[in-house]
Amino acid sequence: RKTLIKFDNVLNDQRHVIFSQRNDAMNSDQIFSYSEDFLNEIIDDLIKLKIQKLANPKSNDFNNRLKLLMGKSLDEKQFTELISLKDNDFRQKIFYQFNSNRNERTKILGESQSKEIEKRILLQAIDINWKSHIQYLEQLRQVIGLRSYGQRDPLIEYKKEAFNLFSSLLEKLKIDYTTVLMNLKIVEQPKEERKDEVKKTDLKHKQKKIGRNDPCYCGSGKKYKHCCGAL
Secondary structure, eight states: OOOHHHHHHHHHHHHHHHHHHHHHHHHSSSSHHHHHHHHHHHHHHHHHHHHHHHHOOOOOOHHHHHHHHHSSOHHHHHHHHHSSHHHHHHHHHHHHHHHHHHHHHHHHHOHHHHHHHHHOOOOHHHHHHHHHHHHHHHHHHHHHGGGGGTTTOOHHHHHHHHHHHHHHHHHHHHHHHHHHHHHHOOOOHHHHHHHHHHHHHHHHHHHSSOTTTBBBSSSSBBBBTTTTOOO
């Protein structure tokens, strides 16, 4: 029983970290700073990979990681130009692209709604990755006992593997979150199409008989007789 509790404590410690981060994100008014900090860390990693690529030209880790981050926000020519930039210009170019996409969303939605979207995306990324992480730890726990045949302590091995998995979780969380924001675009529906949809909805409800005590079709929350059906 004591051994099982020690295994559980590993997951509990990680749960405390991830849920603290989740609560901070939910209650924070500075959600933009989360993505900017994450992007800074990702760019630092990219620059390290870029240096490694100079030492080993056959390595595609840098290109693959950069393409994953930028997605469809750049065409092939722009991507080639980005790779050729110096480190400082490279950082500024990525941040410029990131902020340009954010500003476009803010113009359409407003700052508060844009922040709310970023917050929801972060929370969703945390939840999805945390669920997968729990499954990985459960699978690891089922097979870690076999390490004892190699004269190794299963608990120590479990802690090492769990730490590596948790580090990968945090890294994937940053990449998933910033990648979505880098490529997220809001498409504003033309006003004429919206008017047509409203007219079709109104016509649909007018053709359908509505009881005077039924909720009004306009979505006000009032009864039909006290809203659009008022005499």
